[in-house]
Amino acid sequence: MLEIKNLSAGYGKVQVLHGVSISVPKGKVVTLIGSNGAGKTTTMRAVSGMIAPTAGEISLNGKRIEGLESFEIARRGLAHSPEGRRVFATMTVTDNLRLGAFPRYTGSRPKGDVEADLARAMDLFPRLKERREQLAGTLSGGEQQMLAMARATMLQPDVMLLDEPSMGLAPILVAEVFRIIERLKEQGVTMLLVEQFAAAALGVADYGYVLENGRISLHGPADKLRNDPAVKAAYLGGGGH
Template sequence: MLSINNLHAGYYGKVKVLHGISLHVPKAKVVTLIGSNGAGKTTTMRAISGMIKPTDGEITMGEGNAAKRIDAMDSHKIARLGLAHSPEGRRVFATMSVTDNLLLGAFPRLTWARPKGDIAADLERAIELFPRLKERRNQLAGTLSGGEQQMLAMARAIMLNPDLVLLDEPSMGLAPILVDEVFRIIERLKNEGVTMLLVEQFAAAALNVADYGYVLENGRVAIHGPAEQLKNDPSVKAAYLGASH
């Protein structure tokens, strides 16, 4: 579904952040990126979704003959191919209602850049999947709590009816009870066959829900393997799991 080969990326005027990482996200699987702050996790997500342009390497999305290189594409074109990004920091449209935020997630479908499908039914599904949003569907997004905004950002991504979802730090800044709820939702999406790449500060929780994991250190893949294997790896335990959720 998503393949990254020898990816190098950074930010204008700054040193490179990624130094040749490679990873693969199979269809209908959950893959997680874990690592310390500054390891390159969010930069990886931004490079995949077109928010920054890689300086070298390839990013390919799709299966078989339908696979396309996306590393030189703009973000809106990547979204049309079926990639949804729930970014770090939520970034909801504060002066718009919850419902309008969700409909913006379906914008490529409304413009026929992607198959339209039943948007009304998917809107109700999103509200049902994130029940905290149901009674707030007409409320301005900027008046929601942090946890509610995080759920709105995730629900907005799902409204694309995506082939692949990038979830960047979905539990950041949330109370423990809301962290548990976020991971229950991720588990449900996984059971529905949604393909996800997950960046998460709570490494243990991420590995519990993921099928496969990559550990980033200083912009490089230090170790990777099945999630269960990483959970039992002594070096991963010592560095990332001692105080994890």
């Protein structure tokens, strides 16, 4: 479904990723964990076309996507819920969601029933339903996070990238975000999840990769990683930070 092979990327002369390889099979949730500065967000940005890789291959459904523009990658079926939410502040919740379906209106993705999917997104995120006519900029941080996730589902993506969905949220909202990830998983949505709360991420994922200094240091089934002494010591103590 999504294959990343020997990916290198960075910013200007600063190389952040050094030969990263990750496989995200269809219908599975794969998580990428690591400390701050390990290169998790850089990986997501390189996959979704926000930055251009300097080396390596990225394939979506067997077709190479590295080097394409973000909008072209979205048309191919990859949705990105970025770190820091990035909602359209001066548009309503409903219009933000419709924008997520934009490639379906233009014919570059199968259209399907956008209205039914809009209703489904509102059911999945009840807080958004209550605030559907509100401007996105007036929502709380947690609500904006849910909007960013819901907007990504509106593409009806083949693969969804979730970058730090729980960042800056109160514990009750973190639990809500993971409940929604669990529901998306039940619906068969393929996801690559980057998350500070390693314990929660490994709890919802099928498979995990540990990123250290821009390199994959360890990978395996999520339950195995959760019980790995080195992973426990580095990432699962003190709330998973």
